[in-house]
Amino acid sequence: MSKEAAWYRALPDERVQCVLCPAECVLDDGKTGICGCRQNNKGKLYTDNYGETVTVAMDPIEKKPLYHFYPGSNILSVGANCCNLGCLHCQNWSISQEKARTQYIAPEVLVELTRRHNSIGVAFTYTEPMVWYEYIMDTAPLLRSAGMKVVLVSNGYIMPEPLGELIPHVDAANIDLKGMRPEFYSKVCKGKLEPVLKTLTMLASSNVHLEITNLIIPGKNDSDDDIQRLVDFVASLSPDIPLHLSAYHPEYKLNVEATPADTMLRALMLARRKLKYVYVGNMMVDGGSDTKCPECGHVLIRRTGYRTMVTGMNGTRCEQCGKESGMIR
């Protein structure tokens, strides 16, 4: 379904500039932006993916990954058929970079689906929710007024103004911070680092529950310096923000070796020096998915695959030392 885009400016000769994301595409009449879902039609910008859903599934919240937001719950997860980055290693390239079959789900219908499936809310995920902006802006208030949660799993590639309007409608977000060097973003992800850092800074100072994911790719973003820069940045936002270090496997256009276990262990050790909650994903590492109390080391939550057991908490506090975990339950 098509809808006029929320963020663009008209230019002379029926051209437009989209100002939703940092690509800031300037489009002649009839042309489509980098994301493949915003098109100039006679001097007006339209999004053609409004409510067009490429995937619908019930997922454990841990799969997003969100480990400190209603642990052990399930969430209805939906995705659009587009993305504004072009990561060479995209695991969902067939729905983020290629045209795929979609199904229109009206905002009210999505709310009803969520209710019927006994979900805590909706996660906008799989591809890139920021370029589903208008749909999320319409749907999120309906979900929240029905008592449901709104979750974004995103690359964080959005301009500050639209993000500022979106933030009050969001309960939790996992943002992919793909690397800490601008050239990594430009060469591997076809985007820019700085806007993602800005997004994270805005979210960290908002009421949105924030977790961050970093995929570690051998030879691309896996040096001690890369990891240390990442850790220093997250710590500068808050050492309480959960960081998910994820192991890479060859996918799409990138064909380097899978991340070895010793790289993940080295990154885990560096990150745990400064951050209270660091997890390893896409690889089995003993204790790498468990949540421990940063005060006394007591295990608060045990995770095996997507099986989650809250074992050591009274409410949101450590049952052993009483330290508040900041977990949302």
Ligand code: SF4
């Ligand atoms: S949202 Fe799409 S059309 Fe708009 S600037 Fe980003 S890539 Fe370009």
Ligand code: SF4
């Ligand atoms: S931002 Fe995510 S969905 Fe988009 S290309 Fe990169 S990995 Fe794929």
